Amino acid sequence: EAGVAQSPRYKIIEKRQSVAFWCNPISGHATLYWYQQILGQGPKLLIQFQNNGVVDDSQLPKDRFSAERLKGVDSTLKIQPAKLEDSAVYLCASSSDLGYGYTFGSGTRLTVV
Amino acid sequence: AQTVTQSQPEMSVQEAETVTLSCTYDTSESDYYLFWYKQPPSRQMILVIRQEAYKQQNATENRFSVNFQKAAKSFSLKISDSQLGDAAMYFCAQGGGSQGNLIFGKGTKLSVKP
Numbered sequence: 374e375a376g377v378a379q380s381p382r383y384k385i386i387e388k389r390q391s392v393a394f395w396c397n398p399i400s401g402h403a404t405l406y407w408y409q410q411i412l413g414q415g416p417k418l419l420i421q422f423q424n425n426g427v428v429d430d431s432q433l434p435k436d437r438f439s440a441e442r443l444k445g446v447d448s449t450l451k452i453q454p455a456k457l458e459d460s461a462v463y464l465c466a467s468s469s470d471l472g473y474g475y476t477f478g479s480g481t482r483l484t485v486v
Numbered sequence: 487a488q489t490v491t492q493s494q495p496e497m498s499v500q501e502a503e504t505v506t507l508s509c510t511y512d513t514s515e516s517d518y519y520l521f522w523y524k525q526p527p528s529r530q531m532i533l534v535i536r537q538e539a540y541k542q543q544n545a546t547e548n549r550f551s552v553n554f555q556k557a558a559k560s561f562s563l564k565i566s567d568s569q570l571g572d573a574a575m576y577f578c579a580q581g582g583g584s585q586g587n588l589i590f591g592k593g594t595k596l597s598v599k600p
Contacts, residue, residue, distance in 0.1 A: 406587060415490075415577050415590030416531075429587060462529055468586065475521075475581065475588060477531035 375399065379465050379478035387486055391453035394481045398446070398467030402476070404428075405442055407450050408464040410480070416464055422448065455485045488513045492578050492591035499568045500599050506553075507563045507594050509578030518582040520554065522563045525575040525593070534576070537561065565596075573598045 378397040386392050398405050403424050408416035419438065421428040424445035433440070437456070442448040452459055462480045490511045499505035511520070522534040537545045537554050544552050549569075553562045565572055578591040 404586060408588075413592075415579075415592050416588070417590070418587045421587050464529075464531065466531070466588075475531075475533070480529040482529070 377465055377467055377476050377478035379463075379481055381481055382479065383482050383484075385484045385486060386455055388457055389454040391451065392455055392483060393452075394450045394463050394465075394483075396448045396450070396465030396478060398448070398465070399469075399476055402467035402469045403445070404468045405448050406466045406468075406475075407440060407448070408466065410462040410464055412461070419450070419463075452483075455483075457485050459483060460485045488515070488580060488589045490578050490580050490589050490591040492594050494594045495592070496595045496597070498597045498599060499565070501570060502567055504564060504566045505568055505596065507565075507576055507578075507596070509561045509563070509591060511559050511561060511578070511580050511589075513559075513580060515582065518580055520552075520561045521579045521581060521588070522550070522552070522561075523577045523579060523590075524572075525577060527574075531577070535563065539582075568598050570598050570600060572596060 380395050405422045407419040409419050410416040419433045420430040420440045422442040425442045440450045462482050464480045465478045466475050468475045518539045520537045524532045524534050535545050535547045535550050549566045551564045575593045577593045579588045581588040
């Protein structure tokens with residue numbers, strides 16, 4: 374089966390600019406996650422979707438981050454405006470069964486200068 | 487709150503020898519899963535091994551095995567016959583429960599010496 378696709382692979386932007394990341398999960402996976410991984414740390418959940426509804430966005434900085442999952446398939450994560458501390462790897466993952474099987478994409482490395 | 491703690495920021499092992507990575511966790515969930523993920527420089531999280539909390543038997547996958555101590559909330563990873571390709575960041579994670587998202591530790595960087 375095809376894996377979780379993410380793009381772009383790398384992105385460099387200036388602070389206060391906006392950026393968007395795209396994720397295409399494994400076909401049929403109802404649950405989609407966005408994680409932020411700051412250098413030297415483990416991934417931290419930003420938002421979790423079940424189909425196209427939000428399950429958990431408690432750690433999403435909603436003043437600058439937004440995410441959507443249209444039609445319960447692809448998802449887009451946006452940052453506007455970006456701050457220096459947003460420099461991180463953004464990982465997308467999907468699963469078919471809650472808590473059992475997770476598949477990760479290769480991530481997007483964002484550098485904010 | 488659920489937490490996962492990895493107390494070893496870095497570990498080193500000689501090729502062909504055995505190394506154990508430590509992990510402890512805290513959760514109020516009764517039904518959950520525990521995972522070890524490998525993250526090479528390519529950044530992709532690769533599943534190494536998975537343990538269902540309701541199973542007493544420790545999971546094994548070829549050279550990888552775990553020591554799961556549920557009462558102590560401990561979940562260590564043993565890598566036998568270490569290979570150069572095992573060098574990477576290793577993350578312990580807890581998943582499942584009421585929402586199903588993964589909670590990660592801070593990771594252990596494993597180096598393998600030839």
